[in-house]
Amino acid sequence: ILNVEQSPQSLHVQEGDSTNFTCSFPSSNFYALHWYRWETAKSPEALFVMTLNGDEKKKGRISATLNTKEGYSYLYIKGSQPEDSATYLCAPCMEYGNKLVFGAGTILRVKS
Amino acid sequence: ETGVTQTPRHLVMGMTNKKSLKCEQHLGHNAMYWYKQSAKKPLELMFVYSLEERVENNSVPSRFSPECPNSSHLFLHLHTLQPEDSALYLCASSPTGGFVGLYNEQFFGPGTRLTVL
Numbered sequence: 001i002l003n004v005e006q007s008p009q010s011l012h013v014q015e016g017d018s019t020n021f022t023c024s025f026p027s028s029n030f031y032a033l034h035w036y037r038w039e040t041a042k043s044p045e046a047l048f049v050m051t052l053n054g055d056e057k058k059k060g061r062i063s064a065t066l067n068t069k070e071g072y073s074y075l076y077i078k079g080s081q082p083e084d085s086a087t088y089l090c091a092p093c094m095e096y097g098n099k100l101v102f103g104a105g106t107i108l109r110v111k112s
Numbered sequence: 113e114t115g116v117t118q119t120p121r122h123l124v125m126g127m128t129n130k131k132s133l134k135c136e137q138h139l140g141h142n143a144m145y146w147y148k149q150s151a152k153k154p155l156e157l158m159f160v161y162s163l164e165e166r167v168e169n170n171s172v173p174s175r176f177s178p179e180c181p182n183s184s185h186l187f188l189h190l191h192t193l194q195p196e197d198s199a200l201y202l203c204a205s206s207p208t209g210g211f212v213g214l215y216n217e218q219f220f221g222p223g224t225r226l227t228v229l
Contacts, residue, residue, distance in 0.1 A: 032215055043116070044220045103154055
């Protein structure tokens, strides 16, 4: 069974704070790492797909890094806003065929 | 309609009923997926279809039966379910499956909230 760990489980921050989450996965047989944002009552929405060791991706105030050798990825949010409140999911792809294995997610709540 | 749609959004069924969940994608994608999210558990992949062929059946009980008649439609036929099958069922699609599909983001529908009594 593939073990994907996300930490912390939940996070409450003030508007304007910067924050980061961790996704840990087995480093062998790695193909790609997906990050998704899932707002309440909406569909999960892709943030990044990362494949190369040392890869860094950025979308607005959100960025992510990937370390495939040690099996982790960090997601950073700079200057959190209330609209960033969501569950952030990571999902490594460890098998051929785009079969994602999701972590339990990090729940972010940003207070204004 | 745009994106990925799912019907119904909510479904309550008895253990002896037969029902179907429908997913439709309007994105021209070639791969489609069914996921299940039970209470307090991560999203769990159930089935993968690539170009209408099933490429993954993730040890799912036979009371769940998928069908992909074309690349735009995906069904999940349900029969003799158990109360523990109550969950949110999400459909997703991506441009391609297979090796190239590893690098494709997946587009999710809003889900069907299923309750089995």
